[in-house]
Amino acid sequence: MTTALLLIDVQQGFDDAKFWGPRNNPGAEANIQALLEAWQARRAPVVLVHHDSVKPDSPLRPGQQGNDFKPELANARPDLVFGKKVNSAFLGDIDLHAWFTTRGITSFVLAGIQTNFCCETTARMGGNLGYDVTFALDATFTFDLTGPDGTTLTAEELAKATATNLHGGGFATVKNTKEILA
Numbered sequence: 001m002t003t004a005l006l007l008i009d010v011q012q013g014f015d016d017a018k019f020w021g022p023r024n025n026p027g028a029e030a031n032i033q034a035l036l037e038a039w040q041a042r043r044a045p046v047v048l049v050h051h052d053s054v055k056p057d058s059p060l061r062p063g064q065q066g067n068d069f070k071p072e073l074a075n076a077r078p079d080l081v082f083g084k085k086v087n088s089a090f091l092g093d094i095d096l097h098a099w100f101t102t103r104g105i106t107s108f109v110l111a112g113i114q115t116n117f118c119c120e121t122t123a124r125m126g127g128n129l130g131y132d133v134t135f136a137l138d139a140t141f142t143f144d145l146t147g148p149d150g151t152t153l154t155a156e157e158l159a160k161a162t163a164t165n166l167h168g169g170g171f172a173t174v175k176n177t178k179e180i181l182a
Contacts, residue, residue, distance in 0.1 A: 005109050007112050028141040047089075140162075
């Protein structure tokens with residue numbers, strides 16, 4: 001069985017703290033890089049996805065530096081690279097499910113940005129499609145977020161909620177990078 005590494009939206013635009021606000025997990029990029037290096041050493045499939053925002057004020061719009069991948073992916077030799085305009089990588093410019101199916105890929109490890117949006121949504125869809133999904137929680141990060149009642153949840157609280165949702169809902173196995181690489 002081949003397990004792919006799926007890296008979601010590891011883009012420079014997420015470094016814009018004025019746009020996004022406070023984040024959690026400053027070690028996420030190092031963990032993403034460690035996973036990438038391990039997958040490439042094994043010659044296992046690597047998929048890079050980038051968010052091509054259609055919002056005029058977004059730092060993730062195509063054609064600007066924020067849409068580019070972060071330096072931690074500079075040595076990536078991906079098997080597939082594509083964009084998406086929504087949260088799930090399964091609804092991107094490429095039919096990811098078909099791509100996985102034709103290659104016999106039935107499991108994937110997921111890491112990237114943002115924990116509670118594109119990463120969680122992709123993990124949920126992967127679980128619903130029958131994939132064995134491993135969510136590398138410490139290789140993701142997110143930002144504080146204010147809800148409709150004005151209450152702000154910290155990025156760390158949101159990451160814990162994502163881990164609980166994925167684990168409790170049976171969508172994915174939540175692990176840290178060391179556990180995955182062991």
